[in-house]
Amino acid sequence: xxxxxxxxxxxxxxxxxxxxxxxxxxxxxxxxxxxxxxxxxxxxxxxxxxxxxxxxxxxxxxxxxxxxxxxxxxxxxxxxxxxxxxxxxxxxxxxxxxxxxxxxxxxxxxxxxxxxxxxxxxxxxxxxxxxxxxxxxxxxxxxxxxxxxxxxxxxxxxxxxxxxxxxxxxxxxxxxxxxxxxxxxxxxxxxxxxxxxxxxxxxxxxxxxxxxxxxxxxxxxxxxxxxxxxxxxxxxxxxxxxxxxxxxxxxxxxxxxxxxxxxxxxxxxxxxxxxxxxxxxxxxxxxxxxxxxxxxxxxxxxxxxxxxxxxxxx
Ligand code: RRO
Numbered sequence: 162x163x164x165x166x167x168x169x170x171x172x173x174x175x176x177x178x179x180x181x182x183x184x185x186x187x188x189x190x191x192x193x194x195x196x197x198x199x200x201x202x203x204x205x206x207x208x209x210x211x212x213x214x215x216x217x218x219x220x221x222x223x224x225x226x227x228x229x230x231x232x233x234x235x236x237x238x239x240x241x242x243x244x245x246x247x248x249x250x251x252x253x254x255x256x257x258x259x260x261x262x263x264x265x266x267x268x269x270x271x272x273x274x275x276x277x278x279x280x281x282x283x284x285x286x287x288x289x290x291x292x293x294x295x296x297x298x299x300x301x302x303x304x305x306x307x308x309x310x311x312x313x314x315x316x317x318x319x320x321x322x323x324x325x326x327x328x329x330x331x332x333x334x335x336x337x338x339x340x341x342x343x344x345x346x347x348x349x350x351x352x353x354x355x356x357x358x359x360x361x362x363x364x365x366x367x368x369x370x371x372x373x374x375x376x377x378x379x380x381x382x383x384x385x386x387x388x389x390x391x392x393x394x395x396x397x398x399x400x401x402x403x404x405x406x407x408x409x410x411x412x413x414x415x416x417x418x419x420x421x422x423x424x425x426x427x428x429x430x431x432x433x434x435x436x437x438x439x440x441x442x443x444x445x446x447x448x449x450x451x452x453x454x455x456x457x458x459x460x461x462x463x464x465x466x467x468x469x470x471x472x473x474x475x
Contacts (some may be wrong), residue, residue, distance in 0.1 A: 163236065166450060169201060170408060170430050171287055171324050171351050175202035175258060175448050180464065182384075182412050182435030183208050183263040183328065186443065188237060190246055193260065197250070199443035200450055203431065206243040208265035208291040208328075211275060217296065218378035222439070223364060226404050228385015228414075229436040232296045232376040235265060236337035240275050248284050255350045263328070265291035265396070267300070269313060276321050287351065288323060293330035294359030295382045298467040302360060304330040307340055314348045326352035326410070331359055332392045332398070342402035353403065354410035354433070358382025383434035389414025389448035393427050394417045399469055400428025416445075418452025429469040 166177035180203045186192045188207045196204035216236025223228055223230050235467060237243075247262045262284065266272030267360070272290065279288055292304040304327075305307050317325070327350065362383035364373050372379025392413025400409050411429025415421055416437035424432050438445055462468055 164454050164462055166202075166454060168431060168465060170203075173259065174453040175431070176200075177446075177453075178430065178432045179446050179449050180204050180261075180431055180433045181423070182433035183291065184231075184233065185435045185438045188444060189205045190242075193246060195443050197258060197260070198239050201258055201443070203261060205261040205263050205289060205433070206247065207237045208263040208294065209240040209275070210235055210265060210267055211240055211271045213237065213242070217298075218281045220373065220375055221381075223373040223381075225364055225385075228383060228387045229439065230362055230374060230381040230383055231358065232374045232381035234296050234298075235294055235377060237269075240278070244279065244282060244284060247286055249283065251283070251285060261287040261289055263291055264368060265294050267297070269316070271311070272313065276325075277315055280321050280323060280420050285323070288325050289328055290317070290325060290356060291328045291357070293328050293357035293360075295330070295358060296376070298377060302330050303356075304341075304357075307344060311344050311347075313454060314344070314350075317349050322442035324351040324422075326354060326408075328354040328357055329395070329399075329432050330390070331356040331395050331413075332399055333391070335398075335454075338372075338395075338398040338402060342399060345399075345407065346402075346404050350407050352410055352430075353407040354387065354398055354412055356392045356413045357400055358384045359388050359391060360437075381393065382412070386414055386416075389420060389423075393423055396424055396429050397427040397472065408431075415449070416441075418449060418454075418456050421449055421453045422456050422468075425465055425469050426472045428472075430469070 168178040217234030408430045410425030412433035
């Protein structure tokens with residue numbers, strides 16, 4: 162018998178663990194519908210702010226040989242647009258890959274308003290609170306401010322009762338893994354998503370001696386091959402520190418079955434694809450499914466549960 166990629170996450174079984182990473186191919190209903198019709202096991206909306214935003218001036222995304230740099234600046238159609246979409250999908254007969262809702266308020270007050278509206282709405286699905294947008298000028302990432310993170314989670318969980326996870330920035334020090342895990346373990350989080358892009362990198366156009374992005378003098382979030390080791394480290398660090406009820410979504414550098422297998426081995430349950438989806442379009446999901454299944458079958462695994470989290474140490 163062949164291997165199954167069935168993935169159980171927060172009470173639902175998805176046909177495979179693959180999703181888009183929020184921000185890629187998910188700003189408009191047309192793009193979201195393409196994800197719905199693709200082989201992705203589930204999908205997520207662009208992070209929504211209370212009010213629609215144009216985002217930063219272009220050019221604001223650039224592909225490089227090893228990945229990407231972006232400074233999109235949270236362009237989105239506004240929270241109401243995405244809430245209506247995800248609620249409408251719940252009613253779709255035969256839905257197989259229900260959308261998750263990503264939100265990123267521009268202030269604590271906005272985040273509380275948005276989450277309050279979700280709590281009061283008919284949406285019964287999964288919400289992801291983005292604590293790690295690196296690209297809004299003048300707005301530091303919440304996930305790098307431990308006191309602020311704790312304050313936000315305390316206020317949110319005083320009223321929010323639906324499945325909620327947080328999208329985290331990458332951390333680079335054991336002290337920071339420890340502090341963040343201790344904070345996260347205090348709250349009834351459903352999942353954490355590791356990682357958002359590595360913030361504020363800089364890419365140089367050698368010939369013209371100029372930056373490749375217009376906003377923020379060229380500084381932007383790095384994704385793709387560059388970030389896979391950092392992503393795996395964050396998945397592993399939180400998998401080994403968080404209460405087992407808090408699941409991990411692995412994001413960062415996934416473009417092949419091997420990358421997916423590595424994230425799962427480090428402890429991820431769902432897997433999100435950003436840069437590679439941007440470069441190759443939604444057909445990448447078929448390829449990822451095939452490649453992951455081939456690796457599992459070669460190794461004699463029939464389900465992901467047989468190896469999830471079981472990375473060995475020397
Ligand atoms: O829109 C963006 O610039 C953006 C966001 Br909100 C994010 O969370 N991560 C990213 O790389 N870009």
